[in-house]
Amino acid sequence: MKPSLKYKRILLKLSGEALMGAKDFGIDSATVDFIAKEIKKVVNMGAEVAVVIGGGNIFRGVEASVKGMERASADYMGMLATVINALALQNSLEKNNVPTRVQSAIDMREIAEPYIRRKAMRHLEKDRVVIFAAGTGNPYFTTDTAAALRAMEIGAEVIIKATKVDGVYSADPVKDPNAKKYDTISYMDVLRKGLNVMDSTAISLCMDNNLPIVVVNLRGKDNIKNVARGKKIGTIVGGHNGERAKKKGR
Ligand code: GTP
Numbered sequence: 001m002k003p004s005l006k007y008k009r010i011l012l013k014l015s016g017e018a019l020m021g022a023k024d025f026g027i028d029s030a031t032v033d034f035i036a037k038e039i040k041k042v043v044n045m046g047a048e049v050a051v052v053i054g055g056g057n058i059f060r061g062v063e064a065s066v067k068g069m070e071r072a073s074a075d076y077m078g079m080l081a082t083v084i085n086a087l088a089l090q091n092s093l094e095k096n097n098v099p100t101r102v103q104s105a106i107d108m109r110e111i112a113e114p115y116i117r118r119k120a121m122r123h124l125e126k127d128r129v130v131i132f133a134a135g136t137g138n139p140y141f142t143t144d145t146a147a148a149l150r151a152m153e154i155g156a157e158v159i160i161k162a163t164k165v166d167g168v169y170s171a172d173p174v175k176d177p178n179a180k181k182y183d184t185i186s187y188m189d190v191l192r193k194g195l196n197v198m199d200s201t202a203i204s205l206c207m208d209n210n211l212p213i214v215v216v217n218l219r220g221k222d223n224i225k226n227v228a229r230g231k232k233i234g235t236i237v238g239g240h241n242g243e244r245a246k247k248k249g250r
Contacts, residue, residue, distance in 0.1 A: 006230030007158040009048045011151035014162055016056035016085055018218050026057060027088050036092035041225045043098055048124040050154055051131045052147040055081025075139035079106060086133035099128040105137030117153050144198035148205040160227050162218035167235035168197050184236045197237055213237040
């Protein structure tokens with residue numbers, strides 16, 4: 001491991017909305033290119049990077065089900081949206097000369113490799129970015145849960161959740177001027193206070209396996225790189241006091 005890295009193997013969680021840039025829908029190529037370049041920086045530092053992308057910029061399964069669509073069908077449509085995003089990110093990464101493999105949790109061999117854990121790990125060892133598409137392949141599970149699951153499976157040391165905000169706040173900072181940003185917070189507090197970090201299934205999975213989550217603003221230059229180097233930015237969700245949990249059993 002290069003000495004400058006705190007985390008060698010990283011699972012990066014990107015929301016689908018992250019790819020929209022300033023648009024209301026779809027994929028903004030300049031934004032995807034920016035993300036690809038940010039990923040390239042950590043790869044060049046010697047980190048092994050896997051990515052899980054959401055699909056909310058194209059289709060939001062939960063919203064569609066609230067409006068009357070059957071939840072399972074709506075979720076499958078959301079999973080297909082993540083495949084579109086995965087291919088867009090792969091394209092941008094490869095334009096930036098970063099070798100990339102897409103693995104899909106739903107078999108679609110003409111488009112992507114199937115998800116095979118050991119193959120994903122080999123790709124990472126060969127410095128390829130692995131993009132996990134189609135969530136967990138199951139309805140009722142979010143892409144946050146897919147990120148937590150895949151992180152555990154590949155032995156990632158951290159989940160970096162790159163979002164539109166620069167960390168976890170006690171309330172919505174746009175609406176509440178007294179909202180306080182946490183530098184560190186425990187999984188339990190996230191669950192107890194109902195904070196909007198990841199859904200409770202994903203948080204519980206990370207808590208049970210002592211996997212730290214770092215929430216940072218995706219748009220911040222060098223944010224992903226700085227987390228990988230151990231710089232204290234954003235919010236760290238971890239053990240009792242939010243400090244990095246001990247790596248156990250991996
Ligand atoms: P090594 O085994 O380390 O050589 O990895 P590799 O991924 O380069 O080898 P492989 O021959 O498996 O893959 C070559 C290319 O085909 C890569 O771009 C893979 O992503 C792609 N590929 C492999 N399996 C599948 C598949 O089932 N479906 C699709 N669509 N592409 C695949």
